[in-house]
Amino acid sequence: MTTATPGPEAAVDAPAIPVQSRADRARALLPTSRRASGDGAAARPGRAPGPRGPYEMVRNLRRLQSCAPLLFQDLHRSYGDVVRLPLGPYLTHLNLHPDGVRHVLQDNNRNYVRGKMYERFKIFFGIGLLTTDGEEWRVRRRRVNPLFHQTAIAGMATAMTDATSVVLDRWERSAAERTPVDVVPEMMDLSLGALGHIIFGTDLWPSAPRVAPAMAVSLEAMIFKGTASQMTPDRIPTRYNRTIADARGVIDEAVRAIVAEHRREGRDAPADLVDLLLHAQASEDGDEPLSDDLVHDEMRTIFMAGHETTGTGLAWALHELAWHEEVQERAAAEVAEVLGDRVPTVEDVRKLTYVRMVVDETLRLHPPIWLYPRDAVEDDEIGGYRIPAGTHVFQVPFVTHRHPDLWERPTSFEPDRFAPDATAQRPRFAYFPFGGGQRQCIGNQMALLQTTLTLAMVLQRFRLDPTPGRPPELGTLVSLRPLTGLPLAVSERSP
Ligand code: HEM
Numbered sequence: 001m002t003t004a005t006p007g008p009e010a011a012v013d014a015p016a017i018p019v020q021s022r023a024d025r026a027r028a029l030l031p032t033s034r035r036a037s038g039d040g041a042a043a044r045p046g047r048a049p050g051p052r053g054p055y056e057m058v059r060n061l062r063r064l065q066s067c068a069p070l071l072f073q074d075l076h077r078s079y080g081d082v083v084r085l086p087l088g089p090y091l092t093h094l095n096l097h098p099d100g101v102r103h104v105l106q107d108n109n110r111n112y113v114r115g116k117m118y119e120r121f122k123i124f125f126g127i128g129l130l131t132t133d134g135e136e137w138r139v140r141r142r143r144v145n146p147l148f149h150q151t152a153i154a155g156m157a158t159a160m161t162d163a164t165s166v167v168l169d170r171w172e173r174s175a176a177e178r179t180p181v182d183v184v185p186e187m188m189d190l191s192l193g194a195l196g197h198i199i200f201g202t203d204l205w206p207s208a209p210r211v212a213p214a215m216a217v218s219l220e221a222m223i224f225k226g227t228a229s230q231m232t233p234d235r236i237p238t239r240y241n242r243t244i245a246d247a248r249g250v251i252d253e254a255v256r257a258i259v260a261e262h263r264r265e266g267r268d269a270p271a272d273l274v275d276l277l278l279h280a281q282a283s284e285d286g287d288e289p290l291s292d293d294l295v296h297d298e299m300r301t302i303f304m305a306g307h308e309t310t311g312t313g314l315a316w317a318l319h320e321l322a323w324h325e326e327v328q329e330r331a332a333a334e335v336a337e338v339l340g341d342r343v344p345t346v347e348d349v350r351k352l353t354y355v356r357m358v359v360d361e362t363l364r365l366h367p368p369i370w371l372y373p374r375d376a377v378e379d380d381e382i383g384g385y386r387i388p389a390g391t392h393v394f395q396v397p398f399v400t401h402r403h404p405d406l407w408e409r410p411t412s413f414e415p416d417r418f419a420p421d422a423t424a425q426r427p428r429f430a431y432f433p434f435g436g437g438q439r440q441c442i443g444n445q446m447a448l449l450q451t452t453l454t455l456a457m458v459l460q461r462f463r464l465d466p467t468p469g470r471p472p473e474l475g476t477l478v479s480l481r482p483l484t485g486l487p488l489a490v491s492e493r494s495p
Helices: 022-029 032-037 053-079 098-107 116-125 134-148 150-154 157-177 183-199 205-221 239-265 273-282 292-323 325-339 353-365 420-424 444-461
Strands: 082-087 090-095 372-376 380-382 385-387 392-395 462-466 487-492
Touching: 053 082, 053 090, 090 098, 098 380, 098 392, 116 205, 116 239, 116 292, 116 372, 134 150, 134 273, 134 292, 150 444, 157 183, 157 444, 157 462, 157 487, 183 205, 183 292, 183 444, 205 239, 205 292, 239 273, 239 292, 273 292, 292 325, 292 353, 292 444, 292 462, 292 487, 325 353, 325 444, 325 462, 353 444, 444 462
Parallel strands: 090 392
Antiparallel strands: 082 090, 372 392, 380 385, 462 487
16 A cells, blocks of 8 residues: 655644635636636736735744745645745745746746846855856856766766665665664765766765765755845854855865866866866867866766755655555565666666656655746746746745645655656646756756666665654755654565
């Protein structure tokens, strides 16, 4: 039987704001003109519904600071698919229906830029692929693309399975001693190890003890929470600002060491991202050469975008397998049939169809990038509501992926939703863990390969079981990494 995993939503109070009926929400999706007159006559689009007044604003800011994903889910239940949400100095709109998401990410994407909310990302990412727009972005994407071509990705499988073996070997001891494994730090470590070899051509594990806490600081600092410390200009040396500067320094130092090592080696043909970027600096491809700072920024971007997301997705997948014995056994049987006990290769991944469905369902319920903002350049209309120029529009896969009109039993973990015929029935933007349009995640194939290979290797060797305790707790971080970790019991599968 597939049931809802005791997840973060179990720990939340019911919304205090009145919940609209499904019919009200369907009405909310109609253009305002039709709702007002009933005859489809053209009229200026109106304001989207949403919480009003200073009391609601303070209350929402508080919830934003403690757990934004669940706040947004409650606002969807209360106000529908487009929600007007003032947050401190910012006027934001939640854009939660697939049609609205397609409008922003694809059909009218020229009207939407990274904008003010992405300014916070620059503290850690610098000026890179993720934080730029227009021509500046296009040049960068063209430079980095070759690393992510299908053939290049196929060559990454060995680094991925090697990193997985290192982590799984140490689980043997936990299995023997019956001590739980917290799969969150374990999967972060695994992702760090693989990414180090694939992207940077180096072993990042020795720097993990310093880099991991710096990453934790950055995840919290990058998202707008409206706290007084976040609003203090960074030139003022508050404790918060010093902590951020230190964390940034640690990540910078790791990146600079990698570049220095590559310069010393001075390879002719690019073998990894660093070579590719350094090569682009020297080549005559008509593009402006990248300065050293820009090379560093691009490396930070790819490191941070790839490490945290893949690790978070993997950890949630293991958690769901532990809580759904039938799913786990069906996936383990597929792995045994396809692989026996040999190490998986990229060719095997195509045959691991059920494991891949487990991955897709995990990224539906727990999208590692659970929100991404855009700013409207000019006035626009979404779902019949006015989006004024300069305001923020939040795409929130965490909420759209649980939309009750699109998904039956939305909080249940049911990989069969991703059987090919079921997938074909859904609108494209009902499911968008990797974004969409031209800004779709550049690392999506790499992440899917890593996740499928790692799950297969775990299922070959171990059985996972839940441990007693409180349900996982979400916070307000850039990723959906649970605050409380995900401890699981592991035992070796008998051959
Ligand atoms: C499960 C894993 C991953 C998830 C869920 C994920 C999710 C996303 C999403 C949603 C976006 C679009 C953000 C937006 O439009 O504002 C994005 C962009 C990006 N991702 Fe990923 N990502 C993952 C893995 C990776 C990996 C492995 C890498 C690289 C090694 C990577 C590098 C990037 C970069 C560079 C961008 C910016 C692309 C651009 O704007 O041109 N991601 N990712």
